[in-house]
Amino acid sequence: MADDQPPPRLPVCDEGGECLLQDYTIAGGHGIRRYRGKKRTFNNQFLGPYIEHEMNRCIECYRCVRFYQDFAGGTDFGVMGSAGRAYFGRFRDGQLQSPFSGNLVDICPTGVFTDKTARFRARYWDYDMAPSICPHCSLGCNTIPAARYRELLKTMARRNDAVNGWFICDRGRFAKYPVNDPARPRAPGIDGVEASWDQALDALVQRLGEVTALHGQGSIAVVGSPRLSLEGLVMLPLLAETMGSGNFCFFTDKDESDKAKAAVEKLTLANSASMADVQTADAVIVMACDLLAEGAMMALAVRQAWRNGARVFLLKANVGALTAEVGIVAEAVDSLSAIPFADFKRPVVICGTAQADTATIEKAADAGAKISYLFSGANAFAAARLSLKHGARDLQTVVAGGKIKGIIAFEADLAADLVEKLPFVAIADYMPSDLTGKASVFLPATTTIEMDGTFINNEGRASASKRSLNPGCP
């Protein structure tokens, strides 16, 4: 290199630490060479609020197209041009339509697609990270939340071949989770007025004593929910026992509780289907659910089965979305008896518990196929299993009994009309809601990624989630 040349600059961009090409280039010493030819440059596209496009970094490996079109069934993204002018993008600017588009960020080996929500916020080696479980539905996809300075910056997929494989859905990656929400309640409160932890705990003990003295020991109910960790759920009956109250609930809603319990009672080690089972099935029956809304990664598993030749039947399920967004061609049927189960060796039934009634849920398991239920929350399986074990009732039933005068709710999504007549409502939660500001006593809680915990997914698989960041304000 001539003396009058500027000093060499290493080829480092914002994908640094996550780009093997960049690592190899520097490791091989190519960072000190200079390229004197005319460089190809491309226009970048606006691909929506989540993904940044930087086409000049493309090495034309085609991984993005193979994932987007072949694996995920997307149609609005592809490769255009030829030879040295191949362009990976959309026909025109616009948000990527696939519900799995965020995986482009992980799949592209260079920095063509980066997570716009975390751009220029930190280098890879700056992140606080730990293996975690997605809290947004009951499938329990494995994730890695990445945080810096106690602020959650982004979420990446974590490989688990029996669950989500290499990928996660856009909801798991981009959905607003209240870790950084400015509205997240951070301080304890008494009757809507901010208080110290000591004051709030003193008020809790004092008011519990008053309610119990006035109405008897069984007048307080301890309430959990399907988003509470297994460790939290297990503590509910112990806390109720310590307080001398026999009332504890793992669900607030009766319908949700009844259906989750009916489904869990039907699941066994032998008949429970994982997403890996769905991928290798030769027939998939999707019944009574909107698969993309209730467990999007299951739709991706169904697509792999369909690509491998499986027949897909839809029974009271959302046909349009599966075809339009995941490209599955499915056959609509009226009843389970219309499906020729004897023709298949590895059939799997997928049944949603939100739309199906209890009889349908039970019938789905008796069809002679492996079964996969979709539940209402990340830990609904555990909540239902513990409800059955302890004979626990839901909060709706307990309140209707008329004896309850107060509740202590842990991360429970309470309906205002269910609890507004109770004289005492204590809430421990991290979600902002109208009720947290009005609670008799409020205690701020940690999100699932700010603590260690165990979550049991829809097939009954327990997975550990580790603390990714310390709780506290960013």
Ligand code: SF4
């Ligand atoms: S994955 Fe990235 S590097 Fe590979 S072809 Fe697509 S845009 Fe280019």
Ligand code: SF4
């Ligand atoms: S399918 Fe459910 S668990 Fe998996 S990434 Fe999406 S929202 Fe999260």
